Amino acid sequence: MTVDATRVLRELYGAELTRHADLYRQSNAHRGSHRCDVYPSDPEAAPLWPVLTALARARRFLEVGCGLGYTAALMASAGGPRSHVDTIEDDPLHADLAERAFARKGLSSRIRVHRGTGRSVLPTLRGPYDVIFLDSDWREYPRYIQHLIRLTRKGSVILTANLSPLFGGWGEDLPGKDKIRSFLTKLIRDRRFRTYILPGEWHALTVRV
Ligand SMILES: C[S@@+](CC[C@H](N)C(=O)[O-])C[C@H]1O[C@@H](n2cnc3c(N)ncnc32)[C@H](O)[C@@H]1O
Secondary structure: OOOOHHHHHHHHHHHHHOOOHHHHHHHHHHHHHHOOOOOOOOHHHOOHHHHHHHHHOOOEEEEEOOOOOHHHHHHHHHHOOOOEEEEEEOOHHHHHHHHHHHHHOOOOOOEEEEEOOHHHHHHHOOOOEEEEEEOOOHHHHHHHHHHHHHHEEEEEEEEEOOOHHHHOOOOOOOOOHHHHHHHHHHHHHOOOEEEEEEOOOOEEEEEEO
């Protein structure tokens, strides 16, 4: 008999798995019509945000790659009413749709969408951030390292998505594996950080030490 892991997770986590699921669904529907790369995070990863928030005692969150706002909304909910999220989005339509969603959800005062690429916006931000989520074009990631150093403090947590092309998962045929390798090599060798790459998921979990 095969195990339905999603069903088990649903039983265990209940409503935590469906928080802001409307944005998850909208992102998937939007991708079909816009033919873009707005792949939202998996709802099964939703319970990760309260865990990272507790680990880092997080009040300030930063995201590169807002999409339609699903993960930014999860971060804002995990951080609670005194938290704030800065999220960066390069596609103006995604930024518009995310801002509309945050307004609908009463989150506009706590989530700010910065328009532009990560590499252009990061230099304008001031830290420290407690939790950072990288979910944009991996070919920019090596340029982010200097900002990760500047924008974190001891105990800050960084989650990096979109590493799969290097490990033979989705995106295996896409360009930029060398950029992912360079990013991970720098991060892993930098003594200011400790990094664990989650096999299968191919996310990197990093702590500033
Ligand atoms: C995977 S989606 C983000 C999904 C979102 N984090 C979520 O889980 O709902 C990637 C988003 O990053 C944006 N993006 C791509 N390259 C970017 C860059 N260099 N800087 C900022 N945003 C970028 C895309 O337009 C897209 O909306």
